[in-house]
Amino acid sequence: MAQTTIAYLEQRYTVLENEIADALRDGPTDDWSIADLKFRKRIIANEILHYRRAWSSASASALLTNVKDVRFFVKGAQRSEPAHQIATVV
Numbered sequence: 907m908a909q910t911t912i913a914y915l916e917q918r919y920t921v922l923e924n925e926i927a928d929a930l931r932d933g934p935t936d937d938w939s940i941a942d943l944k945f946r947k948r949i950i951a952n953e954i955l956h957y958r959r960a961w962s963s964a965s966a967s968a969l970l971t972n973v974k975d976v977r978f979f980v981k982g983a984q985r986s987e988p989a990h991q992i993a994t995v996v
Contacts, residue, residue, distance in 0.1 A: 908957050908960065908961035908964075909961070911957055912954055912957050912958060912961070915950050915953050915954045915957070916954060918950050919947060919950045919951060919954065922943055922946055922947040922950065923947065925943055926940060926943045926944060926947065929943065
C-alpha cells in the first residue's frame with residue numbers, strides 16, 4: 907500500500923513540475939500562482955519522503971522482528987554476541 911501511495915504522489919509531483927514549467931514558459935504569469943504550485947510541489951515532496959521513511963522502517967522492523975533468529979544467518983556470528991551488534995552486521 908505504501909508503494910502505491912508513493913507512486914501516486916510521484917505522479918502528482920511530476921504533474922506539478924509540468925504545470926510550473928508550462929506557467930513559466932507561457933509568459934507573464936501571476937507570481938502568486940507559481941508560488942502556490944511550488945508550495946504544493948514541496949508539500950508532495952515532503953509526503954513522499956515521509957512515506958518512504960515509514961515504509962523502509964516498517965520493512966526493516968518486519969525483517970528483524972526476532973533478532974535471536976537473525977544471528978544464525980550472519981556468517982561467523984557467535985551466540986554470546988549481543989543482538990544489537992549482530993543486527994548491525996545484517
